[in-house]
Amino acid sequence: MWGTLAIVTDRSFSLRGVVVRRGDRAVLDDVDADIPSDGITVLWGPSGAGKTTLLRLLDRLDVPDAGTVSYGGTPLDDLDVLALRRRVGMVFQRATPFAGTVRDNLAVAAPDADDDAVRRVLQRVSLDAALLDRDADTLSGGEVQRMCLARTLITEPEAVLLDEPTSALDEGPRRTFEQSVLELARDGLTVVWVGHDEEQVRRVADRVLHVSEGRVTT
Amino acid sequence: MTVSLAGLAVSLLLVGVAALVSLLWRLGLELSILWAALRALVQLLLVGGVLVLLLAPGRSLWWSWLWVLLMVGYAGWTARQRAPEVPRLLPVAAVAFLAASAVTMAVIFGLGVLPLTSKTLVPIAGLIIGNAMTATVLVGRRLLEELRDKRDEVEARLALGQPSSQASRPYLRAALRSALTPQIETTKATGLVFLPGAMTGLILAGVDPVSAVLVQAVVMFLVLAAAATTTTVVALGVVRRLFTPDHRLVAPSRS
Structure with a gap:
């Protein structure tokens, strides 16, 4: 557009020759994969196939025994890990509320966020702002997982990694969570979603990487 | 007597x-x-x-300092034996004992609460190091348990971009609190529930009770400071060993 400077950051991930071993077993065995910036990429496959391990590599919570993981074209080894984790958020399979209220939880992620920012982020995950002063331990399963997503989003990441975030949720809360993530992806957030529920994959995936026995295929 | x-x-x-x-x-x-x-x-x-x-008359104080060093080494080894699950506890414990000794002795001897002689140095150092050893085992085990049980929470904090020092802080504080609480409770109950060892020993040995009480009070404060210093140094040292320099939590082994 005339007079406008469009800055498009590369938010793609790539893995080249990635190997992760646990003892004698290769959890990931010479994996090459590309995860583009746009939409929702689902890592799909049976339990124990190496999906979570792959996801953890993208946030450098684990490091590969061999090969290279890159974000935005830069190997993670060359990036400041704390800055990377602020750019790439992660929501875990088991909800991890910290001690205190919902507001306290958001403050752990963004101590300087003002009330407007806090309310906006709750809205993005369809959580009622009335829950702000509720103890996080008293939230329902669906609410607490959406709070965890909100806690990640308040750091304004470019990408989020979701490790089977709805596996412990009933159908209703599961659909609400999916809806929130679909809207986030439409707003331009890069999403990598680990899942093994075929129905859900069909509903949310823009593309699927099949992970099986430590290998990745498209 | x-x-x-x-x-x-x-x-x-x-x-x-x-x-x-x-x-x-x-x-x-x-x-x-x-x-x-x-x-x-x-x-x-x-x-x-x-x-x-x-304590023989005319013996150089250096022999007593050497004895203190031996006690530090032995106590570090014992702490490691008692808590083998805590990675590389021996060097951390030794540094902690030296730090606790330095802080408490600076007050006791440096500020003239007691004169620095072999007769005071050896038993005071023994008290400091003995109590520091117990505190080391307590805090090392507790911290490992905290980080093991709350691993998901710790990683969620790391994933928010917190450095390991910050991500581990709530669990470090919980471990410190639980390691120091018994010492604080003992201090509170002193005199009411039981007469501590040093005081009992002094009274049995014929020292007048008021002098014995004063010595005991100093000893209690000394033990409290030693426990606080040791637990802090051990907790910080153990945290450093449980995280990598690039802020990943290394799986604490269950074996």
């Missing part, structure tokens, strides 16, 4: 009482009790012998 050898022999009856309880209840601890009593007696006699040498 002194205890004769015959008196010591008679006091062994008390060990017999403990062994009898074990026999009556079929606890299977008789041999253990006898072994513990015998071992304590031999250790005390050996230490007594060393103290006679160290």
Whole structure:
């Protein structure tokens, strides 16, 4: 557009020759994969196939025994890990509320966020702002997982990694969570979603990487 | 006041009482009790012998400092034996004991609460290091448990971009709190519930009770400071070993 400077950051991930071993077993065995910036990429496959391990590599919570993981074209080894984790958020399979209220939880992620920012982020995950002063331990399963997503989003990441975030949720809360993530992806957030529920994959995936026995295929 | 050898022999009856309880209840601890009593007696006699040498008139204070160093090494080794699950505890513990000794001795000797002589240095250092050793085992184990049980939470904090020092802080504080609480409770109950060892010993040895109380008060404060210093140094040291420099939590082994 005339007079406008469009800055498009590369938010793609790539893995080249990635190997992760646990003892004698290769959890990931010479994996090459590309995860583009746009939409929702689902890592799909049976339990124990190496999906979570792959996801953890993208946030450098684990490091590969061999090969290279890159974000935005830069190997993670060359990036400041704390800055990377602020750019790439992660929501875990088991909800991890910290001690205190919902507001306290958001403050752990963004101590300087003002009330407007806090309310906006709750809205993005369809959580009622009335829950702000509720103890996080008293939230329902669906609410607490959406709070965890909100806690990640308040750091304004470019990408989020979701490790089977709805596996412990009933159908209703599961659909609400999916809806929130679909809207986030439409707003331009890069999403990598680990899942093994075929129905859900069909509903949310823009593309699927099949992970099986430590290998990745498209 | 002194205890004769015959008196010591008679006091062994008390060990017999403990062994009898074990026999009556079929606890299977008789041999253990006898072994513990015998071992304590031999250790005390050996230490007594060393103290006679160290405290002999005209003996250089350097021998006492050497003894303190030996105690630091032995206590570090013992802490490691008691908490083998805590990675590389020995060097961390040794640094912690030295730090606790430096802080407490700076106050006790540096500010003239007690004169620095072999007679004061050896027992005071023993008190500091003994208590620091217990505190080390407590805090090391507790911290490992915290980080193991709350691993998901710790990683969620790391994933928010927190450095490991910040991500581990709530769990470090919980471990410190639980390691220091017994010491604080003991300090609170002193005098009301029980008469502590140093004071009992002094009164039995014929020192007037007021002097004994004053020494005991100093000892309690010293132990409190030693425990606080040690737990802090150990907790920080263990955290450093449980995280990589690039802020990943290394799986604490369950073995």
